[in-house]
Amino acid sequence: MKTYTNTGNKDTRSGFGAGLTELGKTNENVVALCADLIGSLKMDDFKANHPERFFQVGIAEANMIGLAAGMTIGGKIPFTGTFANFSTGRVYDQIRQSVAYSDKNVKICASHAGLTLGEDGATHQILEDIGLMKMLPGMTVINTCDYNQTKAATIAIAEHHGPVYLRFGRPKVANFTPENQTFEIGKAVQLTEGTDVTIVATGHLVWEALEASKTLHDKGISAEVINIHTIKPLDDKAILDSVAKTGCIVTAEEHNYLGGLGESVARVLAKHKPTPQEFVATEDTFGESGTPEQLMEKYGLNANAIIKAAETVLKRKY
């Protein structure tokens, strides 16, 4: 079984910051906007190096999205930065009308997604953002799994014309994908080969899926782990090819099962090849305060939960 090494815990938001720094040097059309969260979004470096291309808008996210939409007219590529909740729910209609419907080349970059922002609690822990964003026609939705991948995705989305939602997080997590990888939007990454069960995971749950696959391996269960960094457009083929071999699937995400990756996968399967599926996701609930590890345990979003789901789905396979 192929194994992966954690080269040291790093936060995905720092990967975003590093990607933005890189873009600052290589693409003069890239501009960045932030709503009073420069440090949290790791945009300090871009701001310091390119003050003329950096826009502090204050605590005014709706204005930020509108400004970004306007800046695309004439060729700029705006990257907006705030927490995931304030990047989506807070400004949904601004994104819908001024960005998505108007087909504006805005990159909505969202940190502190999901439960793992920890102690700030449910007001800040959005678990609905993937659903909100994937429902918008034309919106690309990406949820990266580690520092290296987030950096690569940040660089890649500048080259893609069209609105993008890039979702990442606050805590330091395993960094295990290759440095300086090329990031292909919409292309799933198969991490391990397996024959018994497919596990497709996104974001922070990808590392957990790899950890789970090791334990499953020891139990004699062969798991195929796929990193679905792009939820929309979804890599249908990668999913269908895998379940053709394994015949069952677990989806894992730091998001509500309503509206998340699992539902998108279920749609593909229902249409082409009905397959038993278990969902590792929050169950239509708000989050709460706590440490990231405590919350992922309580809400069933870690390697243990994936192992249980795999065992359950295997029993449903006929």
Next chain:
Amino acid sequence: MPNTQQLQDLTTQVRRDILRMVHKVNSGHPGGSLGCTEFFVALYQNIMDRKDTFEMDGIGEDLFFLSNGHISPVFYSVLARSGYFPVDELNTFRLINSRLQGHPTTHEGLPGVRVASGSLGQGFSVALGAAETKKLNKDSHLVYSLHGDGELQEGQNWEGIMYAAANKVDNIISTIDLNGQQIDGATDDVLPMGSLKAKFEAFGWTVVTIEKGNDIEAILKGMAEAKSLTGKGKPVCVLLETVMGNGVDFMMHTHAWHGKAPNDEQLAIGLAQNAETLGDY
């Protein structure tokens, strides 16, 4: 009603609570909390007319809404020390399975909290709604609210502010914590807002300025004046000029402690500057 000395004593105790709460979980927002300590103490101990039953039906008493929910430490400490829930529960701040969430919520049923806040800019609207209901109910009590100055950069505030004057919501006293700071720096550097007094007046509000926003007597005087101006057809705004981090010397006059907890050593220094007057939780 407690005298000024008793309020002072409570103030230093609340500061200790704030510091100890955020230190224990190494997260939370001490700066804004410390700057608003005198205001909360005066509001809950003297200014508001509250039912002593702690019922949460919102009827027949003054109501308070915290719009800048990140300063939950001062809110929780003053609620507990005013009898809404056991002071010992402050120990559970930001822990898993606690009623004392990082930002105040009604979800866990903590007495004293009437609506969730934390996502900034929503409190004006909610407080105004409660004020409208008071009018419909012929309840002559007042609605109080508190908002950050950085928070006022959110557009929704101004929708509410415009609505209030247009609809003569004159049973509300909305206070702005004018500490001149927000996360990324001084409000004047991040997004200067010019004269808030002129803005509120242009929007049809009566404005009372409390220049010494960390002085109990000045707060009592200013809020009494604000109260006397209610019921006259205009909403009332209090511009409370505070010092962020007040009462802990190294936290004062800077945004650095907006959302950062002190380490062990810093906690000890902060506690030494604030006497334990009523017993730590």
